Amino acid sequence: MPVGESILAEADKPDNPGETGPAAFAPLCLLVLTACAQSSNTEALVPEMPVPTAEVTETDPNLWLEEVEGEKALAWVRRQNSRSLAVLQADPRYAGFEAAALDALNSKERIPYGTVRDGMVYNFWQDDVNVRGLWRRASLESYATDAPDWETVVDFDRLAADEGKNWVYKGADCLRTLDAPARHCIVSLSDGGKDAVITREFDLGTKAFVEEGFETPEAKQGAAWVDADTLLIASDWGAGTVTQSGYPFIIKRWTRGTPLDAATEVLRGKETDVGVWPMTIELEDGRVLQGGVTSETFFTRSYWWLPDGETAPVRWPIPSKSSPNGIYKGHFLLSLEEDWAPEGQNAAFKSGDLVAFDVETFLETRTLPPVSLVFRPTATQAVNGVAIARGAALLSISDNVVGKVLRLEPGADGWTTAAITLPGTGQAGIAFSDEHETTVFLNYEDFLTPDSLLNYDIATGEVSTLKSLPAKFDTTGLTVEQFFATSKDGTKVPYFLVHRSDIPFDGTTPTLLYGYGGFQVSMNPSYSPVLGRLWLEQGGAYALANIRGGGEFGPQWHQAGLKLHRQRVYDDFIAVGEDLVARKVTTPAHLGIEGGSNGGLLMGVMLNQRPDLWNAVVVQVPLLDMLRYHMLLAGASWVDEYGSPDVPEERAFLETISPYQNFDASTPYPVPFFVTSTKDDRVHPGHARKMAKLFEDAGLPFLYYENVDGGHSAAANQTERAKRSALEFTYLSERLFPALRD
Incomplete structure (x- = not known):
């Protein structure tokens, strides 16, 4: 969905004892659930702590x-x-x-989960030698072998030593377009593991940070690529520019070669919002929609489109408790967290439903087109996520806390689903999918079964084991x-x-x-x-x-x-x-x-x-x-x-x-x-x-x-x-x- 796709998920699946769920500490970091999925760096500088009230001070x-x-x-x-x-x-x-x-955490016998980009798999790896970690890559062919030929992109231990910093890698957001391979990335680095980061532009071709490229000071911040020379960025712009929660509420458009303080404001929220984050959406023909997300509360959001050449943002006509999931065959997919009866339509949807509407019709009319039901979970099911690949849309669900993956397809009589065969009845999910790539990775595990990385063939529908771990x-x-x-x-x-x-x-x-x-x-x-x-x-x-x-x-x-x-x-x-x-x-x-x-x-x-x-x-x-x-x-x-x-x-x-x-x-x-x-x-x-x-x-x-x-x-x-x-x-x-x- 975004032009700049996050590779934060490239980090090895962590073994976090005591954090039994895969995101046990994550919830309080998912400040804007959809916006954070668009970029790895979507947070702002922590404000000064408010002066306590007299009542609290005394007691x-x-x-x-x-x-x-x-x-x-x-x-x-x-x-x-x-x-x-x-x-x-x-x-x-x-x-x-x-x-x-x-021994378990540093074991070489770990699946190197990664992101596929232009025939290469990018992975972040930590072990007893690479304590801060390596950002590395291997060809798809090599990755499929038992001993991939990894090429180091960034050695973060060496970078920290060279710069005398306590750098912790927090992910990268790389520019993807239909007509050009990925090259430019915004890399996020944290001092000691904080949420606040500095960001620097990185060139995948030269494997070096770009001199006089995009670079920002430490803040909880978010950025989204518009094109190779333009970013949308939300950050701490000085006194009075972060919310009461400590996150940015002003988005600016930043052009290469200009100082950050010369960036032009394009969207502003309020100090009482949780935060405001940039977002870009690439349509299937390569056009890029610029916009942002205003998170009024932790669970309510307004999504905005910034039409080219216009100064007034256009609000996407979707419920405040809903999450966009991408565009597939012209359909804008949306998961609901509240009941919805679209105005003027003879339709009613339930909280938990996955729905869709025609995106081009909205862009032309700026009003909500007819909304259709894609998937309605039963009382024991829940929608976990939707992923778009080049030629397929996948749905991850939970059924009595057992993971399943379905393939979605629109048709003349509505949407159909087809179950994808998995190894067992444990936790299953979509490990990698990207609208630019035909490669799809799934993963499976349960309490007693080690991780398996599965390859899903879009053309045949077959699932094969790419990598599996010994006990x-x-x-x-x-x-x-x-x-x-x-x-x-x-x-x-x-x-x-x-x-x-x-x-x-x-x-x-x-x-x-x-x-x-x-x-x-x-x-x-x-x-x-x-x-x-x-x-x-x-x-x-x-x-x-x-x-x-x-x-x-x-x-x-x-x-x-x-x-x-x-x-x-x-x-x-x-x-x-x-x-x-x-x-x-x-x-x-x-x-x-x-x-x-x-x-x-x-x-x-x-x-x-x-x-x-x-x-x-x-x-x-x-x-x-x-x-x-x-x-x-x-x-x-x-x-x-x-x-x-x-x-x-x-x-x-x-x-x-x-x-x-x-x-x-x-x-x-x-x-x-x-x-x-x-x-x-x-x-x-x-x-x-x-x-x-x-x-x-x-x-x-x-x-x-x-x-x-x-x-x-x-x-x-x-x-x-x-x-x-x-x-x-x-x-x-x-x-x-x-x-x-x-």
């Missing part, structure tokens, strides 16, 4: 911990790190866990089951359980339960060598909860847990925990829970609401102070999910769930483990710091680890990921395995 003695780089705050962090590392790294299991995690942990005797727990309001909530088939069902099995429950992100079966080696091989069981707030059953499943209804998310998670106990898989003494980001908030709530149900709680990069979250970093962008502390009714509800405000020193809490990152410029590390300080002041035991790098993932490279994983699983083992506990 919160721990505000000093919100000073991210404050001397006093960092001294406290260092003390907690030193104390907790001494405890966990002294455990006899730690060294083996770290070595096993590092990376011992699955002997392991089985996977899906159960349904009954939530407080009677809703049936699914969850997966991975365990040894011979567990005694006497409540003694150490069990780790993972949950997220937010931002319409689904938690799907996935293969994790680190989880396998550090937990399942040790005799632990693993449960993955598909609670409301996620996207497992479409927009309604997500919207059921918004704002004042969020207690349903927490009731669902509690119900899964209770179901594991009722089935005698485990007992509270052997049950641990884990979640990150929005899932970290879930963990904080679980500490307060059911401290009796778990004996270990891993709280990763969390939101915890829900009365100030909207004032910290990107927090203001999430009020459409959580509600606003500035709205009395919503504040009253947030006061009932906010972990920080509901801490009670007299409660017999399980010993929690807080994990965060100093460089996280999305979810403020102050959340974890302040909650841990409450435990410290109350004299209650807790563990705390704050990585000085790593951004929102709390790890910037495989070495840090291995360390974090080893710390977490050492803690879980100490708390939940009876033989070595105490």
